[in-house]
Amino acid sequence: MAIPHNLLRGGVILLLLALAVAPFWAGNFGIYLIMQVMLLSLFALGFNLLLGYTGLLSFGQAGFFAVGAYVAALILLEVPSLLLGIVGGVLAAGLVALILGYLSVRLTEIYFTMLTLSFGMMIFSIVTRWRAVTGGDDGLTGVPRASLELPFLSIDLSALSSYYYFVLVVTILAVWLMHRIVNSPFGLTLQAVRDSAVRAGFVGLPIRRYRLWSFVIAGLYAGLAGALLAPMERTITPIYSHWIYSSEPVLASLIGGIYAFAGPIVGSVLFIGIKEVVVRSTEYWMLVMGIIVIALVLGFRGGVLGRFQAQQKGD
Amino acid sequence: MEIYLYQGLIGLTYSMYLWLLAAGLSIAFGVLGILNFSHGALFMIGAYLAFTFYGMLGLNFWLAVLLSALSVALLGAVLERFFLRHIYTLDLPFQLLLTFGFVLIFDDLVKMAWGGMFMIPPMPPFLTGSVPLFGRPFPIYNLFILFVGVAVAVGIWLLFDRTWWGRKVRAAAWNREMGSMLGLNVPRLYMVVFMFAAGLAALGGALSIPMRPVTPGLGTAMIIQAFIVAVIGGLGNLRGAFVGAIVVGMLTVYSTMLFPLFELFLPYVVMAAVLLLRPQGLLGGR
Amino acid sequence: MAPLLSARGLVKTFSGMAATDHVDLDIPANRIRGIIGPNGAGKTTLVHLLTGHLLPDTGSITFDGQDITQLPSHERVVRGLCRTFQVVDVFERLTVFQNVQIACITRQRRNLRFLTPSAREAREEVERALNEVGMWEFRHRRAEQLSHGQQRRLDLAVTLATEPRLCFLDEPTSGVSPRERDQMLELIRSLAAARRTTFVIIEHDMQLVFQLCDEVTVMHRGAVLAEGTPKEIQANEAVREVYLGEEV
Numbered sequence: 001m002a003i004p005h006n007l008l009r010g011g012v013i014l015l016l017l018a019l020a021v022a023p024f025w026a027g028n029f030g031i032y033l034i035m036q037v038m039l040l041s042l043f044a045l046g047f048n049l050l051l052g053y054t055g056l057l058s059f060g061q062a063g064f065f066a067v068g069a070y071v072a073a074l075i076l077l078e079v080p081s082l083l084l085g086i087v088g089g090v091l092a093a094g095l096v097a098l099i100l101g102y103l104s105v106r107l108t109e110i111y112f113t114m115l116t117l118s119f120g121m122m123i124f125s126i127v128t129r130w131r132a133v134t135g136g137d138d139g140l141t142g143v144p145r146a147s148l149e150l151p152f153l154s155i156d157l158s159a160l161s162s163y164y165y166f167v168l169v170v171t172i173l174a175v176w177l178m179h180r181i182v183n184s185p186f187g188l189t190l191q192a193v194r195d196s197a198v199r200a201g202f203v204g205l206p207i208r209r210y211r212l213w214s215f216v217i218a219g220l221y222a223g224l225a226g227a228l229l230a231p232m233e234r235t236i237t238p239i240y241s242h243w244i245y246s247s248e249p250v251l252a253s254l255i256g257g258i259y260a261f262a263g264p265i266v267g268s269v270l271f272i273g274i275k276e277v278v279v280r281s282t283e284y285w286m287l288v289m290g291i292i293v294i295a296l297v298l299g300f301r302g303g304v305l306g307r308f309q310a311q312q313k314g315d
Numbered sequence: 316m317e318i319y320l321y322q323g324l325i326g327l328t329y330s331m332y333l334w335l336l337a338a339g340l341s342i343a344f345g346v347l348g349i350l351n352f353s354h355g356a357l358f359m360i361g362a363y364l365a366f367t368f369y370g371m372l373g374l375n376f377w378l379a380v381l382l383s384a385l386s387v388a389l390l391g392a393v394l395e396r397f398f399l400r401h402i403y404t405l406d407l408p409f410q411l412l413l414t415f416g417f418v419l420i421f422d423d424l425v426k427m428a429w430g431g432m433f434m435i436p437p438m439p440p441f442l443t444g445s446v447p448l449f450g451r452p453f454p455i456y457n458l459f460i461l462f463v464g465v466a467v468a469v470g471i472w473l474l475f476d477r478t479w480w481g482r483k484v485r486a487a488a489w490n491r492e493m494g495s496m497l498g499l500n501v502p503r504l505y506m507v508v509f510m511f512a513a514g515l516a517a518l519g520g521a522l523s524i525p526m527r528p529v530t531p532g533l534g535t536a537m538i539i540q541a542f543i544v545a546v547i548g549g550l551g552n553l554r555g556a557f558v559g560a561i562v563v564g565m566l567t568v569y570s571t572m573l574f575p576l577f578e579l580f581l582p583y584v585v586m587a588a589v590l591l592l593r594p595q596g597l598l599g600g601r
Numbered sequence: 602m603a604p605l606l607s608a609r610g611l612v613k614t615f616s617g618m619a620a621t622d623h624v625d626l627d628i629p630a631n632r633i634r635g636i637i638g639p640n641g642a643g644k645t646t647l648v649h650l651l652t653g654h655l656l657p658d659t660g661s662i663t664f665d666g667q668d669i670t671q672l673p674s675h676e677r678v679v680r681g682l683c684r685t686f687q688v689v690d691v692f693e694r695l696t697v698f699q700n701v702q703i704a705c706i707t708r709q710r711r712n713l714r715f716l717t718p719s720a721r722e723a724r725e726e727v728e729r730a731l732n733e734v735g736m737w738e739f740r741h742r743r744a745e746q747l748s749h750g751q752q753r754r755l756d757l758a759v760t761l762a763t764e765p766r767l768c769f770l771d772e773p774t775s776g777v778s779p780r781e782r783d784q785m786l787e788l789i790r791s792l793a794a795a796r797r798t799t800f801v802i803i804e805h806d807m808q809l810v811f812q813l814c815d816e817v818t819v820m821h822r823g824a825v826l827a828e829g830t831p832k833e834i835q836a837n838e839a840v841r842e843v844y845l846g847e848e849v
Binding site: 057 | 398408412422426576577586
């Protein structure tokens with residue numbers, strides 16, 4: 001069942017309209033859930049640039065998420081400027097990704113995955129033990145939902161619905177940016193590196209450099225998601241850097257489809273949606289998720305969107 | 316000085332658990348080519364079963380440990396036969412994700428069956444008590460674990476190096492076509508190997524129960540330790556797993572003593588360093 | 602005229618065995634060279650060394666007057682030295698069009714454009730390259746859906762899109778039908794004439810080599826056994842001895 005282009009465009013527009021008026025139909029808990037989906041989408045979009053488009057499986061993305069969250073929180077606790085906090089968090093995550101990425105892209109396959117896992121857990125151990133700065137196990141609390149200070153006006157975002165609009169706008173921009181990236185010559189280059197690193201080298205490409213670029217962008221998106229989380233939850237704890245948290249974008253991308261641009265987004269909706277639904281009847285949502293994951297790996301490796309893709313590209 | 320030697324023995328004891336756990340992980344990777352994310356969960360299930368048989372049903376300790384290992388070996392057979400068999404040819408991300416799916420399922424199943432609290436069973440009576448070593452009382456149970464660890468190491472070495480079966484396994488390792496060309500029943504061989512690996516993990520878990528509380532988070536905590544050990548020693552390398560276990564055990568114990576702030580950090584640094592400087596591990600690997 | 606590619610004293614050993622044993626080689630521009638030899642003669646290792654897939658233990662390699670001995674392969678491609686592989690290697694999930702396109706984009710150094718859509722990039726160059734190998738009609742097909750022979754042609758198109766001065770073709774007709782083999786032969790011949798690309802063919806198919814190549818280098822046990830025109834090689838005693846028992 002292929003989706004005609006116009007129908008797709010129409011669907012996206014409807015979706016955006018629905019999101020634009022969400023506070024009115026979803027209620028506070030509803031928009032809180034939608035924000036969770038948006039943040040996971042950003043997190044997973046960055047992750048999937050590495051996996052689906054560049055062929056690298058990182059199990060340590062939570063490390064960059066946490067750097068974004070903690071740095072944003074620390075900034076906000078000092079200076080009540082939302083822009084500064086978010087930008088600071090993103091840049092910090094990007095910088096850490098640059099350093100760790102430079103080391104990580106020297107490896108491939110299982111060794112790359114193991115290395116990213118160890119880097120992520122290194123960040124976890126730092127964040128857990130460095131009480132003076134990160135608050136240790138208790139984390140940072142009371143992070144202010146600072147107002148957005150623009151040159152001409154200051155927007156108060158203390159209400160959840162106001163902050164929701166901020167996150168919505170940022171998410172839409174970030175998704176648009178990622179869409180441009182994956183459909184650009186750069187995106188094509190990453191895919192070539194993924195399909196055959198050797199061939200890419202023999203076409204004249206310095207593959208390590210492009211893997212590093214991909215890694216940094218993934219880190220920036222993880223950091224953005226983390227930084228946006230800080231004023232939303234107002235409490236940041238070490239769990240956000242643990243490898244278990246790193247598995248969330250992995251699962252979301254797998255569920256939605258790693259070879260589709262919107263896969264991580266669809267997957268995030270399903271991941272959080274399934275969790276919410278399951279938790280209503282039983283606390284054992286991991287069991288349900290585990291069964292879904294196994295079914296997907298055994299039968300539907302392209303994820304939900306993979307089914308549509310197969311027909312669309314066609315023979 | 317004596318305290319360092321004493322702590323060293325404590326570290327070695329911990330190393331033996333790690334060895335039992337990592338040996339199975341290494342065997343599974345070395346032969347089947349699969350890095351089993353759920354290996355820590357198998358360790359945990361072994362612990363829970365042993366607790367049930369020994370701590371709750373009052374069975375003989377040895378029987379309890381044996382039954383636990385055998386039950387999990389059987390579970391391993393099911394996992395290999397119905398699930399792992401289908402993913403040998405898939406890309407790494409999918410292999411990891413399938414076994415990660417197992418983790419999610421086992422973690423919840425354990426909670427469903429035994430509840431979410433932690434449990435501490437009694438020590439088997441003939442293994443209680445301690446002997447004075449290096450000026451301090453050293454638990455007899457620890458000596459027992461040290462003995463078991465070394466015995467398993469020797470046993471595995473004999474099994475894979477000296478027996479006909481071991482030779483078959485090495486021939487079929489990673490190369491199913493080669494194995495079947497040699498006339499081996501590769502699918503059954505793989506299943507038995509995985510059963511063995513799972514049983515080893517469960518053995519480690521079962522033996523650990525008098526020493527550490529059994530909790531639903533045990534699996535997730537142990538798998539990372541297992542990865543660290545296997546990477547340091549060399550993925551797929553059994554001797555490496557033994558050495559890696561000793562390194563991590565000693566590192567953990569000494570850093571807790573000397574640099575408590577870095578105790579959590581150091582094993583990951585060593586793991587990263589090994590991956591960057593010598594990815595095949597300290598002992599070569601495949 | 603200095604040769605386009607020169608190698609002096611190349612040595613590469615693996616576990617004590619010399620896969621490349623003090624090889625000297627000169628390849629002049631614009632003539633089709635063939636490299637042949639029995640299995641294990643070291644042909645592929647030599648190509649690996651010349652193209653940067655492997656680095657030599659000792660020896661030097663000069664391309665277009667510049668020393669490239671330690672240069673990584675992607676740098677050599679940028680300078681105009683490239684290859685295809687024995688086992689055809691294409692970008693499987695990309696379309697035929699995209700396969701060639703990535704080579705063109707890289708040639709034009711436009712890979713870092715991350716905000717513009719790639720769909721229209723280098724369209725003319727891609728069309729030209731695909732037409733040269735007769736694959737334009739398949740441009741929307743994914744590379745993994747092509748037949749083996751089609752993939753070989755695509756591989757060639759991608760390689761040519763990097764606008765090489767010198768191109769190693771490693772067993773370009775292995776695994777293709779006899780008809781496709783003849784097509785490939787014609788293709789290489791016309792491409793060599795039309796573009797100013799020097800081809801070096803590594804082959805088992807002696808007939809193809811003798812039909813196509815201006816000069817032939819024969820390798821044996823990692824060293825150069827003989828060099829000359831196809832006629833000279835066919836008459837060479839040492840070569841015949843080495844091939845005794847081999848299918849010619």
